[in-house]
Amino acid sequence: MPELAEVEYYRTQWNDGIGKTVQYVNVHSGLRLFRDSCDTTIQYHLAGRRFISSQASGKQMLFRFSGGFWLGIHLGMSGQLYTSGDGFYPGLHDHLVIGMSKIYLNFHDPRRFGRIRAQLSQNEPAWWHNRPRDLLSKEFTHDSLRHFLMVHSRSSLKVLLLRQDFFPGIGNWMADEICWRARLHPALSGKLSAEHAKLLWRTVRAVCRDALRVIGTNWKTPPDHWLFNRRWKNGGKCPRCETGLRREALAGRTTCWCPTCQM
DNA sequence: TACTCTGTTGAATA
């Protein structure tokens, strides 16, 4: 489940290709992944270009190639980026393979919920330019969060935290981790007190920082004092108070919380 | 074998 930190991790997997020139491109054309009809653009225009740099923001990634070629990737639910060396042969779910000298950059996605877009232009694509600000930027202010909560005061915290237009990069496990750390019940409405809103703001940033540090750099397993390791299976205990965790679908998403800690 | 569940986005519906 690629969220903020997993996306950052996968982005860096292609770093060994930076500076190299594309020699070969293999695309599984016609898949929903290429619904922005970019499969032919990639197939015909990527070869011969040099891989310059990459960025990640929320769950989005942007890869820059020479001559104004931009490749955007969203991993969806099961997407992965990885590289391989000589002798590699694309598997069933390797939907995009970029061959370079001694390295292949691969996009692998069994469930095909991801999204790939390509564009030829001097400036970065509009969809990237218009993306929401990052949660660790100074533009994500306490005041903007309070305003957002006020406007959507009828929605639950869990639903709001999953809104990519305001919380880019937050997914299911991060939303649960944030609620748990802030001791706020995920079903609470957005109508929070000023103190609780401030607490939520601080916690969102702390969880983003911690996730990027632990998972984003070399994908270590988060420590046991996070909710993360306990939330997946039945019978998990709260790392703080050892109460049995509750797991229920909330707004259609599996949600885990501690009935003692989270009010 | 057949059914259920998983988690993200965006379209459809209320």
Place this chain on the structure above:
DNA sequence: TTATTCAACAGAGT
């Protein structure tokens, strides 16, 4: 306008 539901998928588990 805003909130909720569901389809797009394949694979692992029951």
